[in-house]
Amino acid sequence: MGVGFRGVVSRASPLLSASGAAPEAFTPFREDVSVGTHKRPRPRESFRTSFAELVAQAAQEKSGERLVKVLQDAREGNPKWSLEAALHARSMGVKLDDRHWSAVVESMNPKRGVVDTMLVLRTVEEMKAARVKPDPKWIAQLAEVMTLARMPEETQSIIRWGFGKRLEDVPPHLALTLIRVFHRGGQIDKALDIFRRVEEEEKDDTPEKIFSYMISALGKQGRLEEAKLIFEKKVQSDKPFTVSVINSMMGAYNACKQPEAALQLRRYFKERKLAEDLLSHNTILASYMALDQPLNAIELFNDMRAKKVAWDKYTAMSIIKAYGQVGNPGQAHRIADQLARRGRADIHVWNAVMDAYTKNREMEKADEQLHRMYRLKRTPDVVTYNTLILGYACAGNRDKAIEMFEKMKQEGLRPNERSYHPIIMNLSETGDPGGAKIWIERMKSAGFEPDSRLYEIMLSGFSRGAIKGQDTGPAMRVLAEMNAAGIEPTSESYSVLVQALSRQRDLDGVEKIMAEMREKNLTPTSDAYAAAISVLGENKKLHEATKMFISMGQQGVTRHAYTYNSLIGAYVRASDFTGAMEVLNEMDELKVLVDERTFGVMLDQLLRLRFEHMDKAKKAAEAKGETLKFVPEQHLLRLGDGRIEFADSIMQQVEKRKIRTSGRFVHSAVKLYVEQDKLDQAKEIFDSLSPRSKDLQVETVNLMMLEANRKKMPDITLELFRLAKRNNLELDHTMLSLVTTAYGVVGRTDKLDEVPMLAQNAQLSLEPLNYSSLILAYLRNDLEAKAADVILRAEEHIDLKWDQQLLSAAIETYARIGDSNSVRKIWKKFREHQLSQGARAISAMFI
Incomplete structure (x- = not known):
């Protein structure tokens, strides 16, 4: 009643x-x-x-x-x-x-x-x-x-x-209201009964809104098959239908985590000559984001704007997330600003912008959003602070994460379980089980009882710590505790453990966990598959890696960019460069994100291939019962069998796509070509990539300067030194030594006189390497007196630990001057050092 x-x-x-x-x-x-x-x-x-x-x-x-x-x-x-x-x-x-x-x-x-x-x-x-x-x-x-x-x-x-009268007998025009009532009241079966009665009575005249709502409601309840039957019946009828029915079915597929099926329904728009509306676009954007295809989402959004199609807060939320994923949180921020100018940016939008910054480790700008919210009179909520806590914890700044936690409480907000989890995970990742236990007790005192999710956090945290180089032992112990307590780890936790074992190249461990997941009918995540494919590739099991990649599609697991990158790495590791490029082409066809990480995997595997000759030589020697004492360095580092040509094609692709690279990528590329005795190409690559490199490394410049000095090309060394200064790279002892040598070769003695001042400006205390380089540079220009002055400054440097090179340079200087007493003094003062044969011979002439 x-x-x-x-x-x-x-x-x-x-x-x-x-x-x-x-x-x-x-x-x-x-x-x-x-x-x-x-x-x-x-x-x-x-x-x-x-x-x-x-x-x-x-x-x-x-x-x-x-x-x-x-x-x-x-x-x-x-x-x-x-x-x-x-x-x-x-x-x-x-x-x-x-x-x-x-x-x-x-x-x-x-x-x-x-x-x-x-x-x-x-x-x-x-x-x-x-x-x-x-x-x-x-x-x-x-x-x-x-x-x-x-x-x-x-x-x-x-x-x-x-x-x-009975609710089930109300007129059709109230059917939609009743369906909503029953659905929102958790009585979906009653809602479905009313829909069927109206459908039977009205036949082809059943209102479109009822169809749309019923499909959507069933999708949200996970009853996809029933939603599909209603949709297919509507499609097969002679009556035309509107975009709302398609939108609802697409939404149902998304709700049931089948975004690929949702995108396939776009064909109905063309077949029925229907224009996609705002809800269509928002649903499609949600599908792209669920499939980890942010580039497709951004392309659709740009197309919407070009066609002057309206967009709203929900559009913006998807696009902000997309720009965050592709590493452009600044553009995400600009989208939010545009929405704010229209008066549509609420706290959820600014939380999304903050999340985009935290995902890219730009925590200062993420923190700025908190102050911006107060200026815009948007009161931060628990999600705001949880986002900052998670961001700082993931960035390794646990103190700041705890500061945000305490600030949230000061603002009168009550932390929820998600407020504690990042801090506990950070403690687990850093190998601090004692600290994690303290925060678990704080959770309990706040009324949050530890549950299976807490075990998941600990397992994931220790696993991520292992990914960063710690031991997998704590993670395996947590897994054992979960099994003993009858707690089933989720697919996500198992998957993080697979990533940890893969990072440590534990093929046996990876295969064991993957087998355990199959026994429990758990589907690995995309990241787990990517990790497993990677470790298989490392062990040159290309066939097994390819087979696993195919099984992902069969199980409906999304193949995201990391998965493709792992497969490419497996192909390169097996020296199947054609296969690697075919995978790259498939990524382009499917519009999967291709960025620095894709080409970085290729370079990393090429660099590892350099040592194959050494491994083969060792095995051949062991087979003969011999011990391999020496392998020529050039033989060790040479690439062959079309590998340098493949490296050329990698760099061409990077240049063609205008990929924004990191300093690490530039360093790998330069190192590869320098080791192949291709300094000119290395410098071309450096000149091309460095302007758009995010964090140019001084080690990269030093590597090329060293090679230029080795090839007696001091002009290139000096050019690189000037480039380092333009890019505000921090001068280190190695660069100072290399540029000193170059100045000596070209006879720039005036610049040699400025070396001590260069070191002082860079707040560097000269090391033996710098003293010996400067002494030898002066000697190269027959300036023995200045070389002797440098030796005296080195002797005044009380804490300086003289090395063999500096000792040799000092003895050579005094020998050229003919100062046998100074040679004898150096010999007595540093007789405990192991001098080179040449230095001992020169010393013997004067002692």
């Missing part, structure tokens, strides 16, 4: 008061609002001088039409005013008819942006008391208000009052 309205009102009343006290007595026109340009300083006086007079005038003239107009005008100021004006007219003897009640009900139209459930309940009580026969349109509108407020029992009571 339904709930009576007097019971409903009395039960709902405490919701309006935090203290639970009874609400104020119903009094007309209590609010202080403005109507038109006239401000109402005193609502009672305003009522007496405006609407009260108008109501009285209409009552006196007995003009029902005028009263309707007064009620319509009253609702423009406040929806309550229309009901209050009607009740005031009734108190003056006016008999209210359907026109008046219709005007009152219309004031509660949810399209007017007002959803006041207490006003609805009060209106229904007054209409029942007046024995008004409700119009079906009123019932539909009032029920819609209560449905939007998620009050299913009250909605059902309104409908029963209106029709006095």
Whole structure:
């Protein structure tokens, strides 16, 4: 049986008061609002001088039409005013008819942006008391208000009052409202029964909105097959259908984690010649993001803007996330600013911008968003602080994460479980189980009991610590504890462990965990597959890696960029360069993100291939029972069999695509070509990539300067030194030594005199390497006296530990001067050092 309205009102009343006290007595026109340009300083006086007079005038003239107009005008100021004006007219003897009640009900139209459930309940009580026969349109509108407020029992009571029959027998035009009521009330089967009855009665005339809502509701409940049956039946009918049905089915696929199937439905737009609307675009964007295809999402958004298609907050949320994924949080921020200028950017949008910055480890800018929220009067919520806590914890700044945690509490926000998890995970990742235990106790004292999720956090945390180089032992112990406690690890936790074992190149461990997941019917994540493919590739098991890649598709696991990168690495490791390029082409065809990491994997594997000759030589020697004592360096580092040509093709692709590279990538590329005795190509690559490199490394410049000096090309060394200064690279001892040698070769003795000042400006204390380079540079230019001065400065450097090279340079200097006493002094002072044969021979001539 339904709930009576007097019971409903009395039960709902405490919701309006935090203290639970009874609400104020119903009094007309209590609010202080403005109507038109006239401000109402005193609502009672305003009522007496405006609407009260108008109501009285209409009552006196007995003009029902005028009263309707007064009620319509009253609702423009406040929806309550229309009901209050009607009740005031009734108190003056006016008999209210359907026109008046219709005007009152219309004031509660949810399209007017007002959803006041207490006003609805009060209106229904007054209409029942007046024995008004409700119009079906009123019932539909009032029920819609209560449905939007998620009050299913009250909605059902309104409908029963209106029709006095079983809910299942209401007219078709109320079917959608009832379907919403039952769905939101957790009674999806009843909603489906009403849909089937309406479908049977109306046949092909069933409203599109009912089809759309039913498909969407079933999708949210995970009942995809039933949603598909409804959609297919609609598609096969002769009646045309609108985009809303397609949108709902796409949304159902997304809700059931089948975004690929959702995207396949786009063909219906072309087949039925329907234009994709805003909801279509938002659903497609959600599919792209679920498939880890941010580039596709950005391309669709740019196309929308080019065609001047409207976009909203939900569009922006997807695109902000997409730009965060591709490493461009600045553009994500600009999208939010555009939305803010339209007055549509709420706290959720700014949280998304903050998340984009944290994912790219730009924590200073993420922190700026917190201050920006306060400036924009957007009150930060728990999600805001949790985002910062997670960002700082993932960036390794646990102290700052804890600071954000405490600040959240100071702001009056109550931390939830997600507030504790990042800190516990950080402690696990850094190998601090004691600290993790302390925070677990804090969780318990806050009312959050440890559960299986906490074990998951510990397992994932210790596994991530192993990924960063720690031992996998703690993670394996947590796994054993979970098994002993009967707690089943999730696919995600197993997958992180697979990544940890893969990082340590533990092929046996990876295969064991993957087998255990198969036994438990757990599907590995994309990251786990990528890690497993990577370790298989490292062990040159290309066939098994390819087989695993294929099985991902069979199990419906998304093949994201990391997976493709791992497969490419497996091909390169097996020296199948053609296969690697075919995988790259497939990534382009599917618009999978191709970035620095893709080509970085190729370079890393090429660099590892350099040592294959040494491994082969060792094995050949062991087979003969011999010990390999020496392998020529050039033989060790040479690439062959088309590998340098493949390296050329990699760099061509990087240049063609204008890939933004890191300093590590540039260093790998330069190192590869330098070791192949191709300094010119190494410098071309450096000149091409360095302008758009994010963090140029001084080691890269030093590597090329060393090779240039070795090839007796001091001009290139000096050019690289000038480039390092332009890029504000920090001068180190190695670079200082190399540039000193180059100055000596070209005879720039004036620059040699400036070397000590260079070191001082860079806050460097000269090391033996720098002293010996400067001494030899002076000797190269027959400036023995200046070389001797450098030796004296080195002797004054009390903490300096002389090495063999510096000793040799000093002895050579004094030998050339003919100062046997100084040679003898050096010999006595540093006789404990192991001198080179040449230095010993020179010393013997004077001792």
